Amino acid sequence: xxxxxxxxxxxxxxxxxxxxxxxxxxxxxxxxxxxxxxxxxxxxxxxxxxxxxxxxxxxxxxxxxxxxxxxxxx
Amino acid sequence: xxxxxxxxxxxxxxxxxxxxxxxxxxxxxxxxxxxxxxxxxxxxxxxxxxxxxxxxxxxxxxxxxxxxxxxxxxxxxxxxxxxxxxxxxxxxxxxxxxxxxxxxxxxxxxxxxxxxxxxxxxxxxxxxxxxxxxxxxxxxxxxxxxxxxxxxxxxxxxxxxxxxxxxxxxxxxxxxxxxxxxxxxxxxxxxxxxxxxxxxxxxxxxxxxxxxxxxxxxxxxxxxxxxxxxxxxxxxxxxxxxxxxxxxxxxxxxxxxxxxxxxxxxxxxxxxxxxxxxxxxxxxxxxxxxxxxxxxxxxxxxxxxxxxxxxxxxxxxxxxxxxxxxxxxxxxxxxxxxxxxxxxxxxxxxxx
Numbered sequence: 555x556x557x558x559x560x561x562x563x564x565x566x567x568x569x570x571x572x573x574x575x576x577x578x579x580x581x582x583x584x585x586x587x588x589x590x591x592x593x594x595x596x597x598x599x600x601x602x603x604x605x606x607x608x609x610x611x612x613x614x615x616x617x618x619x620x621x622x623x624x625x626x627x628x
Numbered sequence: 629x630x631x632x633x634x635x636x637x638x639x640x641x642x643x644x645x646x647x648x649x650x651x652x653x654x655x656x657x658x659x660x661x662x663x664x665x666x667x668x669x670x671x672x673x674x675x676x677x678x679x680x681x682x683x684x685x686x687x688x689x690x691x692x693x694x695x696x697x698x699x700x701x702x703x704x705x706x707x708x709x710x711x712x713x714x715x716x717x718x719x720x721x722x723x724x725x726x727x728x729x730x731x732x733x734x735x736x737x738x739x740x741x742x743x744x745x746x747x748x749x750x751x752x753x754x755x756x757x758x759x760x761x762x763x764x765x766x767x768x769x770x771x772x773x774x775x776x777x778x779x780x781x782x783x784x785x786x787x788x789x790x791x792x793x794x795x796x797x798x799x800x801x802x803x804x805x806x807x808x809x810x811x812x813x814x815x816x817x818x819x820x821x822x823x824x825x826x827x828x829x830x831x832x833x834x835x836x837x838x839x840x841x842x843x844x845x846x847x848x849x850x851x852x853x854x855x856x857x858x859x860x861x862x863x864x865x866x867x868x869x870x871x872x873x874x875x876x877x878x879x880x881x882x883x884x885x886x887x888x889x890x891x892x893x894x895x896x897x898x899x900x901x902x903x904x905x906x907x908x909x910x911x912x913x914x915x916x917x918x919x920x921x922x923x924x925x926x927x928x929x930x931x932x933x934x935x936x937x938x939x940x941x942x943x944x945x946x947x948x949x950x951x952x953x954x955x956x957x958x959x960x961x962x963x964x965x966x967x968x969x970x971x972x973x974x975x976x977x978x979x980x
Binding site: 611618 | 689692710711713748749750752979
């Protein structure tokens, strides 16, 4: 007859060893850095594309405003 | 240009915008109200600040796109076109200026300004580099190095910090901040440039939406002349000068822990006559040259002055000049009346 184990008192041999958390390897870090660099480059390209569009918008609005002011003055 | 000093924030949740008075006409800009705390306002139009570093985190990134989608007439279509583009041209990284012994101070200033222009003025509505004006100089110089490293568009405050960094070591050149507060169409606008002084001449470095409100050549004989030039430029854009704040010379040592003195002299342009303003500015210029001024970290904080004199409380009470100034302040005779508000109803603001 096998007695059920008393809770909290487990045999030492059945004690689970803590699992080792895998540390990032040099390769992983390198890949992460490369991915970050690519993301930064892509973000930079998008920022400058956006800035071009918004600069043009500002210029258009400014010119329209000046024309409006001029016609009002006349 | 900048808005008021942004409050410190920890969250970067995407903006939820409610729109008021929005118009998609080509000549219009509309004022947006945000349901959460804003990073700052640029003449009534909000702007955000990237506090997540680089690469920019997803919430800050998405917030930038949401903001521009609300501003641009093509809205989400424009955003999708850029974000989904399989190919985008690579904006060249401008070469960092390198000083050569054969360069004159003016040549170097031109080189520095050219570099800043190559980065471009930031029209995206999201400021990419966080600048806390109260930070020690050494910390701000670290941000300047980041600006060079990341090579992204900048606004006026970032340009001042970058200008300081790129002119460090040129000991014959003194640098000091010049801040402007102006009014246009019922809104306040803030702008800052880096004043420079060398060999008896004043000029400036900076970035702005407007070409004549940034760099000025080192040809102005007095600080009053330089500020008058800015005021004249502002008038072309129907901005009325409300306040001018002049700081102290910034040390050339990039490792200094003290903060930049941004507003040693504060002049209320709407109350002072043009001549009085010029006198105060010229006096401040002379005092700076004689290096007799100490930053507020070395003395009690400087309050706004109409006359520019730093008086002890006891002297202030008894000073006839101060009484005259107070009386003058109350009267409207020397007060500069602001220009009439723009009658255009489509909401466009000439931002600087």
